[in-house]
Amino acid sequence: MAQEDIELMSVSVDRTKPPLLSARNLHKSYGRVVAMNGADFDLYEGEILAVIGDNGAGKSSMIGALAGAVRPDSGKIVFDGKEVHFASPMEAREQGIETVFQGLALAPALTIVDNLFLGREYRQPGLRGTIFRALDRRRMRAEASKHLSDLGLATIQNIDQVVETLSGGQRQGVAVARACAFGSRVVILDEPTAALGVKESRKVLELIRDVRARGISIVLISHNMPLVFELADRVHVHRLGRRIAQVRPSDITMSDAVAIMTGAMEPPPDAAA
């Protein structure tokens, strides 16, 4: 996709409205290690926000807090105008925030269907579901096929295939499909291309665009600068446990972004967070 198209797509993002998901002044320490040191975060409805930062900058902790996997020591998270306190990933999911965690969070020995519905299985109607806790496997299989083909993952023909027999790209596809199938508002992707080759990364990129086209807001954490600059509407630069800049990919070069991220360059005055 050419640069102009991305500019066009981002026009639909309305930044005069308050952000859909935001965080203010998050703190988190693990013993002496400070993972978040007053981190702020803003995601607007309908945009793709990339989060970049050096290793150990605290990106994953911040994402964990937004996704309910990490409890911040202090600070405030606001989603859709209301302050939220997610105690578990489940609570964030119930609000429509889905996360693909780095390392995928799939159960290796279970099938694709089992994984798609892991933690939110459908039960049979009536007594079979309430008393005998029977799973509605037919319904789950039908919905799983639909989700996968909606996302263009139809080449995964056998949805009863065990996840550990899939390639890295296919597994990523399943993880992304799960997030996108259930994430009604926000999908957070932590290093979705980390383990993938060039070709497989392209597929994930197309998936992300496809999901955004459905009106879902996306947070993309990545070290893959070309991917970030190709996809993102805005880039959040994280350093030493906090946001130090917000830039538009069109206003800055890749090498400057990396320089800000590593502390080699001060952020431009209008971009400082």
Added chain:
Amino acid sequence: MADEIEFPGAATGRSALSRRILNHLHANPTIIPLFVLVIGLIIFSFVVGERFFHPFNLSLVLQQVTIIGTVALAQTLIILTAGIDLSVGAIMILSSVAMGKLAVTLGYPPEIALLLGIGVGGLCGWFNGIFVTYIRLPPFIVTLGTWSVFSAMVQYFSNGETIAQRDIEAGAEFLQWSGEAMKFGAARVTTGSIMMLMLAGFLWYMLNRTAFGRHIYAVGGDQEAARLSGINTKRVLMSVYLIAGLICGFAGWLMIGRIGAVSPLGGEMTNLDSITAVVIGGTSLFGGRGSIIGTLIGALIVGFFRNGLALAGLDVLWQEFTVGLLIITAVSFDQWLRRISN
């Protein structure tokens, strides 16, 4: 998006056929143990002949594997969560001692004694679960410790004395009920064996047809991934140890039926025998992969091999030798499956 995305990378260096076979082995881990069982039965039918397939002999093997099979069912649940339980035998004996003491010495109705005895098993499992789940100690260490603790409790409560068969018959015959046999021609099938099979059926359903069962596999496969998927991993682990304890308590009842008395001895080999059945049945010691049916087959393999070798006139040492080889083969196969899938 209309155009189809294909994910490359799966087919590198492996033919479609071998990938399909591999996938089948992943999806149906019981194929291999079933194959071993069938081969074993064929070999013994040639070596031993008619005596081996005599209904009486077949039902005898079933009786012999009932207790180990039941404990192995409990062990399967634990091993599926990537744990191990060395205290299962001690829990079983402690439960049977509790049942015998309550019913015979203290005069409780045997039905109540049975429930309380199973409850003792559950309590032991719960105790293991607390240390594994909340204090996060390795299951091997926890259950190595509780093996000693529970064994000491057995000696304390029993004073090292056996409760004789006639004393149980006098007032608490119900405790021996699981040893009663139904006759099908020459075959004698005990109620204990039938209850073991029913329990296996129940556990199969739980593992394969309920969300809780799927969560056990997920927790065993990758605990952190399961947690991030929104599974309450602590509750799953606690439940598994509790259920395993209850099953071991139930096995204590079967034990009384089998030997007719309550003995503080025995059960030393139950720990390792149960692990043997689980491993030969194709369940991975690394967690997340395995099945109840595999464990039943594993227990039957051990039972039939021991029985067949004995009938063939071989010394007991060759039974041990063969079982040892089977364990190593089973674990090697599991390792190989894991390696090629990564």
